[in-house]
Amino acid sequence: MTINELNKIFIVAKWEFLEKVKTKAFILSLIISPLIVMLFAFGPTLLLSHQEEGGTKPIGILDASGKYFLPAYKKISAFTLKNNQPAYIVRNLYNKASSINALKKTADSLTLKNDIDGYIFITSSNDAFKFEYRSPGSSAFKDLSRFERTLNQVRIESEFRKRNADTSLIRITSANVTMNPVKIDKSGKEAKNDFLVTFFSSFMFIMVLMMTILSSGGMLIRSLLEEKSNRLIEILVSSCTAKELLGGKVLGLCLLGLLQVLVWAIISLGLLGNNIIPPEAFNNILPMLVYFVLGFFFYSALFVGVGSVVSTEQEAQMVNSYLSILLIVPVVFIAPVIENPDTVLVKVLSYIPFTTPTIMLIRLNASHVPVSEIFLTFLILIISTAAAVVFSSKIFEIGILSYGKMSNLKEIVKLIKRR
Amino acid sequence: MLVLEGLRKEYKNLTAVDEISFSVEPGKIFGLLGPNGAGKTTTIRMILNIIKPSSGTITYNGEIINHAFDKLTGYLPEERGLYKKSKVIDIIVYFGQLKGLSKIEAISNAQLWLKKLEIEDLKERKSGELSKGNQQKIQFIIATLHNPEVLILDEPFTGFDPVNQQLIKNIIVSLAQQGKIIILSTHQMDTAEKLCKQIFLINKGKEVLSGSIAEIKKKYASNTVRIEYENASDKISALPGVVQADVFNNYAEVQLENNIAPEQFLKTIINQISLKGFSIIEPSLNKIFIDEIKKDFDN
Numbered sequence: 001m002t003i004n005e006l007n008k009i010f011i012v013a014k015w016e017f018l019e020k021v022k023t024k025a026f027i028l029s030l031i032i033s034p035l036i037v038m039l040f041a042f043g044p045t046l047l048l049s050h051q052e053e054g055g056t057k058p059i060g061i062l063d064a065s066g067k068y069f070l071p072a073y074k075k076i077s078a079f080t081l082k083n084n085q086p087a088y089i090v091r092n093l094y095n096k097a098s099s100i101n102a103l104k105k106t107a108d109s110l111t112l113k114n115d116i117d118g119y120i121f122i123t124s125s126n127d128a129f130k131f132e133y134r135s136p137g138s139s140a141f142k143d144l145s146r147f148e149r150t151l152n153q154v155r156i157e158s159e160f161r162k163r164n165a166d167t168s169l170i171r172i173t174s175a176n177v178t179m180n181p182v183k184i185d186k187s188g189k190e191a192k193n194d195f196l197v198t199f200f201s202s203f204m205f206i207m208v209l210m211m212t213i214l215s216s217g218g219m220l221i222r223s224l225l226e227e228k229s230n231r232l233i234e235i236l237v238s239s240c241t242a243k244e245l246l247g248g249k250v251l252g253l254c255l256l257g258l259l260q261v262l263v264w265a266i267i268s269l270g271l272l273g274n275n276i277i278p279p280e281a282f283n284n285i286l287p288m289l290v291y292f293v294l295g296f297f298f299y300s301a302l303f304v305g306v307g308s309v310v311s312t313e314q315e316a317q318m319v320n321s322y323l324s325i326l327l328i329v330p331v332v333f334i335a336p337v338i339e340n341p342d343t344v345l346v347k348v349l350s351y352i353p354f355t356t357p358t359i360m361l362i363r364l365n366a367s368h369v370p371v372s373e374i375f376l377t378f379l380i381l382i383i384s385t386a387a388a389v390v391f392s393s394k395i396f397e398i399g400i401l402s403y404g405k406m407s408n409l410k411e412i413v414k415l416i417k418r419r
Numbered sequence: 420m421l422v423l424e425g426l427r428k429e430y431k432n433l434t435a436v437d438e439i440s441f442s443v444e445p446g447k448i449f450g451l452l453g454p455n456g457a458g459k460t461t462t463i464r465m466i467l468n469i470i471k472p473s474s475g476t477i478t479y480n481g482e483i484i485n486h487a488f489d490k491l492t493g494y495l496p497e498e499r500g501l502y503k504k505s506k507v508i509d510i511i512v513y514f515g516q517l518k519g520l521s522k523i524e525a526i527s528n529a530q531l532w533l534k535k536l537e538i539e540d541l542k543e544r545k546s547g548e549l550s551k552g553n554q555q556k557i558q559f560i561i562a563t564l565h566n567p568e569v570l571i572l573d574e575p576f577t578g579f580d581p582v583n584q585q586l587i588k589n590i591i592v593s594l595a596q597q598g599k600i601i602i603l604s605t606h607q608m609d610t611a612e613k614l615c616k617q618i619f620l621i622n623k624g625k626e627v628l629s630g631s632i633a634e635i636k637k638k639y640a641s642n643t644v645r646i647e648y649e650n651a652s653d654k655i656s657a658l659p660g661v662v663q664a665d666v667f668n669n670y671a672e673v674q675l676e677n678n679i680a681p682e683q684f685l686k687t688i689i690n691q692i693s694l695k696g697f698s699i700i701e702p703s704l705n706k707i708f709i710d711e712i713k714k715d716f717d718n
Contacts, residue, residue: 230500239517
């Protein structure tokens, strides 16, 4: 490659980079993409933890057995909101004068009138108890689990008392065992192997990779379309070779992608500092970045080639959606791969360049991947990227000068062979 | 001198350009004419080294063209358009740099040309905000910014109002006078007739007609004169040497016998009718174009 060629590649890359950096689409994607990723990653947790802040809830207890109300009342009333207000105001719905059926009817109507959020209904026959939480909507997960825990405690305490057992045993018996998974490797390092950490870490990287490729790939196809429809492409290829143009466009695109990643990295470092993202998510940051960059190059090279065949807006959308599907397919594998990172299928998928980046991003976090395998997959990605560049530049040389109906695959293959 | 020799371009089922040869001298505007789909664009693309000919050669000053030739060419394509969201000056400088100018050269040349085309004040605007005519001026600047030796202009006048057409015409003529090779591709036969010294008429990929305009007109001259007169319309057909005459109230178009020269005819009739005017009718390029293309399609 001569200095002249490099110079032209650089001029094209600079133009592509500077002109796209200024576009609204790019600035939006810079801000919106991490927002979407965060929404996916933290949305459910945020939703759960925010339910409590709904305020104090009136609930009722209708205890037909007569054994649970008082202790349950005490314990449930003790729950507080963040501002130290009681979480629940508990009403006793039991009344000796009425039949259980009548009481239940009254309680149901109170609930439906929204006087209370719902009520705990306790019945017993012989020594078996039945517990219901009756409410008009689907009940909040957090409330239900609190009531369950409370009533279990009450039941155990009453059984202990019945048998005159030492009540201090209650605390011991009600403590649960939790199993902490620890990932170990040959070097003796230990790491917390948390499904959530693995998921978030891999998931974030994969989402960011996808968004970067999709947004910059989409921009590239649109700009090629513009250049083709106003024949600027002819002035361009009469000033430099198609290869220089392709090289410049891919380079500009990659710079754009890297800028995006840089901005997002700064954002996530900020989140890391605030303990929003667990630091374990960045354990394998170096190989992960390599997979990210190689994956990005590979897909960008493909986008440029395929994009050059497009000559109308509709075709551009079609091509874009095909490539998006290609990108999204590996995401389906995230959860199963985290659970079983060492199956044969997963290993096979790690050697197919289309899925290599995604699968390896997960495997790195989910299990111990041998260094040899990491380098082998790097090599596969590098070779496939080179192949994609050669393939794309051939399509590109033909594609940029064809304005008619989009060539089908057969025609493209023929064209490539003929040259 | 730019020389095309035995140039041929084949596609799968189609010969777009079939064995054409011509040469273009510096300083003379060369007209590349032909109907739509005749092979003009393919020829231009080969000259610009965008596509390779299937056979035949293109040489510039004796050397077969290669990518070093890119710097020497400027091109105004027929379809118009620019990067809509980019600033005028940025676009001009980008293309100038691709043609080998330094950034400083590109900027100073751009200033010069923007001034020459009377659109200096638009340089910081986005190209999408400009009128069609002004966008076209920008494209013209892109084609000429790097002072190319070979300038290819595809329909440079369409889309301009008469004032700007004249402005562009003057610039093209002065570029030719500076010794540049200018290839003008157009459908406007009257423009080609006025500007071009040489033409090449192409149809269905093949040469139909070529040469200097003067020669071509001579070849297609039908020995016809136009005479203007007073009160003589009934005498015209009977004049000596007249083969056929289209007679109107005050003038007539008269075709003469082949062996009678117009000046000889003038001498004969000057005493017979009261003559107001006399001129030799040359066939217009437009008529030659239409006749030849028709003939070609009939074959």
